[in-house]
Amino acid sequence: MDKPSTLLVHFDKGSAAMANEIKADLEGSDVAAKVEAMKRAVMLLLNGETLPTLFITIVRYVLPSEDHTIQKLLLLYLEIIDKRDAAGRVLPEMILICQNLRNNLQHPNEYIRGVTLRFLCRLSEPEVLEPLVPSILENLEHRHHFIRRHALSAISAIYRLPQGDQLIPDAPELVERALASEQDASARRNAFVMLCLCGTERAVAYLLSNAERVMEWPDLLQMAAVDLIRKVCRPPNRADKGRYIKIIFSLRSSPSTAVLYECAGAIVSLSSAPTAVRAAAETYCQLLSSQSDNNVRLILLDRLNELHTSHRDVMVDVVMDVLRALASPNLDVKRKVLDLVLDLLTPRNVEEVVLYLKKEVVKTQSGELEKGGEYRQMLVQAIHACAVEYPEVAGSVVHLLMDFLGDTNVAAAVDVVLFVREIIETNPKLRVSMIQRLSDTFYQIRASRVCSIALWILGEYSLSLSEVESAIATIKQCLGDLPFFTISEEGETTDSSKPAQLVVNSVTVSSRRPVVLADGTYATQSAATEAISTPSVTPGSLALTLNLRSLILSGDFFLAAVVACTLTKLVLRLEEVQPSKVEANKACTGALLVMTSILQLGLSSYLPQPIDNDSYDRIVLCVRLLCNTGDDVRRIWLQSCRQSFAKMLAEKQFRETEEMRAKAQISHAQPDDLIDFYHLKSRKVAVNTVIQDEKKFLNHVIKSTNMKCLTPLSALDGECGYIAANLYAKSVFGEDALVNISIEKQVDGKLSGYIRIRSKTQGIALSLGDKITLKQKGGS
Template identity: 30%
Template structure:
């Protein structure tokens, strides 16, 4: 289909039996001849569906005229007009078929029918006719319907007049005068709206005069006519810029006075097209906010908020005074609506209103404190992220925000608490003057943290940023109170023994001397025999333990390894800034006691999970560092090396990460400014000095959106995709050239359907009777079309269209066969078709998610496809680019973390999301072999469903085979 050619739009009919048996033309004819009205209705539905599938069924025209057209059944008559709409009305020479004379007479009778609904349905059918010879006979009856007593007939009659005039202006040459006279005399609002739309399309001056005549009473007119006026104003203002100011004043009055929400919305959107004055935009945005607040439909709220966002993007800074008003939409219960309102408000925050916004967000956060509902938890996390963004941008509220969030940290989920700690890290790094105050608040609230991940982040903050003696000692006090009584093993055994002594029904545990453990250390018998007792500890007792003690007893020794690093950092810092060696030695001794106690605990049965090797090694490293610190023979070089490793390297690493984030945000802001800012030396356009056909007015974005939605993009890439060369690449042969029937198909992906245009060629000298094609599927595909059988003449062609419904992004397979009757009483003959593999990667799009979401999905998804990689590409980056192109995935790892272009190693995460809401994750780890110069490694793909993981794996395997083909230049 070429771009720009208007194609007819047919009425769609619901198919009640998409998987039913196929019918031949003779079956349809018999059903129409002998069936009752109920059977004829079912037959007409099957005929309509078959014709919409591409089979015109020309042999049924006379049977429908004879057996269906005389019926008085209302439903059958409605289906009959659907049939007249799509049936071919012209013969091969382009002349009207003789049978249409009978149809024309029947339509004329229906235009004079005493039932107004039959008249109206017939007039509506005339608006879809494009044949001037047919319409010529209907003009007198249509004119008569303009004066019919019932408004239902008149509203379609005026549209029929407009449609007939557009087909051929010679049929109704005075259409403008007819519509104008009808508009003056009409009283029904729907009829007046239709008449004004027709008048605006045919005679702009007459429509403008009618608008001027009704200016004084426009506030009292029906909402339908007001919307028609607004649509006319928007289109006319683009063509005649001289009237823009008057139109804007009129729309402002209408916006303030109307009580209709749809009129309010249309007037507001039209004003945004016609003007960019800040005062008017504020009024428009206020009305839209009221609309979003009052409407109960969440979809309407999202649409209105999107329009407010567009106003802000096109006119930056114009809506800053409405930041708090937009946050009124947070009263909605839908999380998407709340997220949209927060996103818009964050773009509008300035130093003038930041305090008010933070207070409002704080109030919202407090309202979620007592609820444990899943939606409330998500909303709380959304509020925390929004508050984080505000505090990062405005230093004056950072300290208050940190205190606010840390006060809530005990009631937050693991992810929310981790977000708060991450935010605290950024604030301390960017605003060092707030460091002391934040550390004090953090130490006071840290005992309430229930998330091990958040606690690890807090330990890092304390170990990294505690600088003075007082801060180090306060941090140390917290660690000591958080770990509880040490040694941990002996204290826990004492607690167990005390519990047993209180329990008179059970015999006390008897300690029997030391026992040698497998690693050569000693433990008492009681430590080995109380595991069941410890495991039976109630949840209340577990939650009552101090945080560090609770985490370690639960088997979380990664937190213990972070604690070890923090202890080393605190000791090294205190040794640098303090002259008091006794306190320093006390810190070292106490640190050694804590770390050794944790290692002993990890090797006992008191914990739910034994200590892992990596955590044990980290703890032993920290112990060895503290032991070396005790030795006086340590050289200065060793001290500098320890200081570099524990104090400087980690801080520099985090600084570089924060700087990368700042650069990204700055790049986004600069792109935004470059997109919307106007150059200083931009030329001034004087409309009066330009040609008559040119004007300096805004583009009608509403019309562009409608055109984009109806016709799609017409970009170069789109045209190139529809070119003949690219279409030939999509043709798949279904049979061989030596088969009696040659078949090939062209595959098109259309939204959630896969359409197969199949061409059948009879390569024999005989007529193939009752030839039909049967298709079946494997995977999440469903065939919804079953074309009827047909006869194909010798060396003749036949085209059919098969539609398959797609329900997931898994690769599907379509297979089938061709069946036709054998000659002289022989059995039916079959031609087996080749399998068609449907590539559903068009439904997979690159997507973005944060690290927490990626990690959560990675742990939750149960299907994994692990592939070994071996490629001859020259660079790792080149392989990654090819992989992204094939899998339609987005690289989540930052660019700076991927390494240099000539790096030997590359590791990254990738993510994509299908149109059906399916997620696909991937982790790529590859390196370049220094000897063979080949790329080797592996990729792990995870998804919720097996099919998507296998589909991506097949695409990667196919890519590998394609790239590793060896080409021979000469022999």
């Protein structure tokens, strides 16, 4: 479509036969058939068909119709047809249309008048409009507001045409008088908008004279007033800007949410004063808490984020108002709220923010929230970020979050344990209580990855005697009885720690049978076998504490290797803090029993998959270390691991600080700052020579590189202290190279500048760069 249109309707491409059918239906007397024929004609025209023979038919058989639907379709048809010939002159047939339009403008039916006036808003031919102007103006005083409303729109559209001021020269005066007496909200809005577009001084005078009554205006007129204020206050040094801002501030108490949104945007565009920005932010926050549509909330959060970018200090004061939007059930809204709030943290508000987030975490425990696990994960990540930036608030939330180590949402549980690992390193005051809490809640953990990290924490930060013994006891309790399996007389392997509480509908069969002992004598042995059907786990039962055992028996030998490493660290530390060597040896023996049991399990046929080589080697290494420990090994296991982790955290914090600093520099960039296009940089060679004459240096580079100077000699004549030249060469392999020399003579007589190299082959560029660097230093 290459023609402008106010509507577009899909329709399959028509044919000449369809045009004949349309013509036949229009010539008939059936009203319903005429309506369908007009619809098809309009759709064909919209899709590029011309239908040149249809116009006369419509003039003869459609214009006289009194049916409202046909009249509306006729106006659509007139809107989209070509009204000018190839020379640009209005078609003579349009004179027939003018008479019909004049009759419609004087029609006794209000609907016919209204839709005709609305059609004239989209007509741009002065020759057609000129005879209709008197009838249009008469409709300004019609008793029905529907007609007056569209008459004002038609006058506005006509006056804005290139020759509109000749068609209705006194349009602003007429509209101003109509506005003074108009009562209909839409008609007043149309009149005011016309004055804003065509008579700004009159619109401003009307607004200022009614400044005290703006709050009583309908919302459509209030929004038009806000648009006018934006327009007239666009010059930055307007002296009476304060009067307009006062009107905007008064509109902030409007009951219309659309007006409030427009007012907030207008305030920010008119003034950057902290009071004005705070008022806009408060308005956005008010809408954010009152609107239920998620799309509206996302838009409001975008506006608040824009304010945060340019007015962060002001936005800090409305952080708690923004947080109330977490009541929205939509996760996208929650995520945007948390991202915005985290960027607005300060030492003054961080405690209040963390307390609010803590309450939100507690709410997720009820199970009433949809997607509560994902929301809890977002909250944990937000609290983690708060605690990392402001470690003093970690103590108020870390113990609460540790209750979620056994969360069914594995991602949330992983975030919690990572948070615990980071806080326990960066906040030494909380280590004792956190280790105790971790030992108490360790049995709740069900995810392998969470178990691995929690074990690492226990192994690294259990420092006192009581902490080490508690950690060892916790691990043994979660592993259960050893070995992990036993072999019955029938040759079947069974889990040796199956408790009686787990057996439902179990059948115990006892038998006494003779067996042959090692010395060849006979003895009687009692055997009991259990047939376990459906296990039933009740709260507080033994099965809840056997998380490590369940994971290892499922074939997770990586976790088993972590258990071995953790026990090794704990035993090595116990040897340092335990005064009794006997107790230390007992702990070492118990750890070795665990490791050998794991190896026995991994090498048996009890599990379908045997232990992997990496885990096997790691566990064997732990066994060897406990059997023969040197000082260097002890230092590595008890100190170096934690030091490496502390170094990793320091580097992470440094990277985050640098990223924040870079973002701050970008946000505070000035229009005249230099832009560094990294990908446009070429191979960064700096001029470093003792040669003090520009031309001598250029000749030296040409001679050193065997290149040809493309810059004409005439361009190098004269003495100005600057020189720029392009050199070119082709290697024996046909590879092109281009060198640009740009140098300047300093006050002290030395040369400075850069030599830039271009080549499709990196090797050529590198070799040329090395040669130039080497030669220019020894050039003199």
